[in-house]
Amino acid sequence: MNIDGTAWRTIWLEKDGHSVGVIDQTQLPHKFSTLKLSNCQEAATAISTMIVRGAPLIGVTGAYGLMLALQEDPSDNALEAAFKQLNATRPTAVNLRWALKRIRDKVKPLQPAKRAEAARAESALIAEEDVAMCEAIGNHGLAIIQKLAAGRPSVRQKEPIQVLTHCNAGWLATVDWGTALAPIYKAHRAGLNIHVWVDETRPRNQGASLTAYELGREGVPHTVIVDNAGGHLMQQGYVDAVVVGSDRTTRSGDVCNKIGTYLKALAALDNGVPFYVALPASTIDWSISDGVAEIPIETRSAMEVTHIQGRNNNASSNNQLTTVQLTPNQSEGFNPAFDVTPARLVTALITERGVAAASETGLMELYCDD
Ligand SMILES: CSC[C@@H](O)[C@@H](O)C(=O)COP(=O)(O)O
Structure with a gap:
């Protein structure tokens, strides 16, 4: 949607292909600023401190959070630990658990070396689907x-x-x-x-x-x-x-x-x-x-x-x-x-x-x- 004539989304994959950009909602309406999330801990903190909030956005951030975790360590143990960490950030919105499960189900059968890339693609898909669902709700x-x-x-x-x-x-x-x-x-x-x-x-x-x-x-x-x-x-x-x-x-x-x-x-x-x-x-x-x-x-x-x-x-x-x-x-x-x-x-x-x-x-x- 529009901010001063520019179309924005609330979350995006940065040009480096490895980190995730978000709007810092704790500063609005007085200051528009963005933040780069580079690891799972930063994604978890962004959710729990409400830098990002709202059920669907929490879900997409959680999905990208798992991608960030798998980039550092794609092992089964790391996947489970990141799932637990992100899922504990906010308990009420079910979108978070839903999106985390979707990423886990996608990457678990894969060889570790392929997991981060698969999580990236699935997170992007969840984000695109969210846009389409919300536009359809609008209609x-x-x-x-x-x-x-x-x-x-x-x-x-x-x-x-x-x-x-x-x-x-x-x-x-x-x-x-x-x-x-x-x-x-x-x-x-x-x-x-x-x-x-x-x-x-x-x-x-x-x-x-x-x-x-x-x-x-x-x-x-x-x-x-x-x-x-x-x-x-x-x-x-x-x-x-x-x-x-x-x-x-x-x-x-x-x-x-x-x-x-x-x-x-x-x-x-x-x-x-x-x-x-x-x-x-x-x-x-x-x-x-x-x-x-x-x-x-x-x-x-x-x-x-x-x-x-x-x-x-x-x-x-x-x-x-x-x-x-x-x-x-x-x-x-x-x-x-x-x-x-x-x-x-x-x-x-x-x-x-x-x-x-x-x-x-x-x-x-x-x-x-x-
Ligand atoms: C499309 S958002 C629906 C809800 O997530 C929204 O109404 C809401 O209650 C958000 O709460 P928040 O605590 O700001 O994450």
Whole structure:
């Protein structure tokens, strides 16, 4: 997608053919910078510190991380150790385990000397497939947005169609296009009058920093709101649909996404606002059906709750990124990073194969041949 007229992806193989380039998302929106990952440890650190984040992008970074490990040592032991190290970086998004398994299955039968090259090719394939899946999600979601726009009363036809989103499920969370934001980009490019309410998404503020950044670069009208404003906006009729992403979707259609998503789904149900979840197949965990009981929820540092990062606008600070403390010294913080929205609260799942009911039957209709 676009940054100041240049098309970027979030991850790429560097020209040397051996290292991996990524956008450093911890610096956005205030500074656009890239980093080179040269070994497995650097890939693992990039995932755990959220230099890269978002379920699909974590998966692709994990895949390239295994390639980096195999370049240094292609033995069985090294492969297993790197798999374990990368898989432990973030527990909730199933794409990571999915991508790591895919690389391991590919390289394990090969002679060690051939493994790094095979991992390189497979990682590139996973990245390309992610782009294609996200673009397809965009096309299926566009049809929903067009229908919503056309179905509004004639007095509202001139107003923008209003979509609320939570966290960042845009191109920065994937390789390109995004999941929840892909339909929005498609709608904007198709000339629809669309406006996005962007939840700030405490504690890491992926909405305020990343979603607002990428929508702005693509020229999509948007407004950042505090997380608690969504219910009020829905009550007042200012939201036509909620569209979010997913880090893990059970075979029964339960959806795990950034903390706060569940509350938005409850508010949407109470106000008759459709609640859509956009996700690629790599996010479906077919091995589980009860999201609340079975999905491991990452707990991150309490510092993300007790402190906040932003740009210091004091003249003397040179606009440096600064962290400030919000809470009293003695107060503890608790920081579950994701929550589960049960399938019964989800209007539909928007996948790369089409729109499905959030249920086992709905998903099986699209994926039964896999
Ligand atoms: C296409 S992304 C879907 C999710 O990964 C996204 O909504 C999300 O929750 C990301 O969480 P993060 O903690 O920033 O990795």
